Amino acid sequence: KAGVTQTPRYLIKTRGQQVTLSCSPISGHRSVSWYQQTPGQGLQFLFEYFSETQRNKGNFPGRFSGRQFSNSRSEMNVSTLELGDSALYLCASSTGAPNQPQHFGDGTRLSIL
């Protein structure tokens, strides 16, 4: 069974640009969550999508947005990039039912110059 796939693995952008990251969940999983990992803050929740609807949102500015398609694939967009957005962005999928583990992809390493 294929795992969670994130593309691209690495990305370099400059301040002010925008970026789109992609996540393909495990087949059959309808929930996709996004997290930001930085050395100082650990893993922080961005948002979760279930059946194309955003179900939950963390405390990030509106520059961070996402969407989910009918095949459960998800994209995350960050606009007007700032130096502080440099991080590892992780996507996790699950069935969406309560008390079911999330399974993570290997992440996209975003570097802002």
Place this chain on the structure above:
Amino acid sequence: DQQVKQNSPSLSVQEGRISILNCDYTNSMFDYFLWYKKYPAEGPTFLISISSIKDKNEDGRFTVFLNKSAKHLSLHIVPSQPGDSAVYFCAAWEGGSQGNLIFGKGTKLSVKP
């Protein structure tokens, strides 16, 4: 304000001995807890979970213990193997929440041969 705390940033253990990783939480609404293992350049891998209605869950060499009154959980690895060397994250799920795991900042385990 951290709701999930892993107070030991690192732990070193001899191969064959027991590794005990600790985690404390503050939110009494958490009802599902998970442990993840993370190798460099990879996403977190789900290890084991426990529901708040239990106090112990075992899977092979891994056992998680939950003490609800103390708001404390621990992961025991017996016997420890060099391949267990990784960063271990404790995570918690608030009852009724959707898709939002709260993570600790991780403990780096080193198992020496």
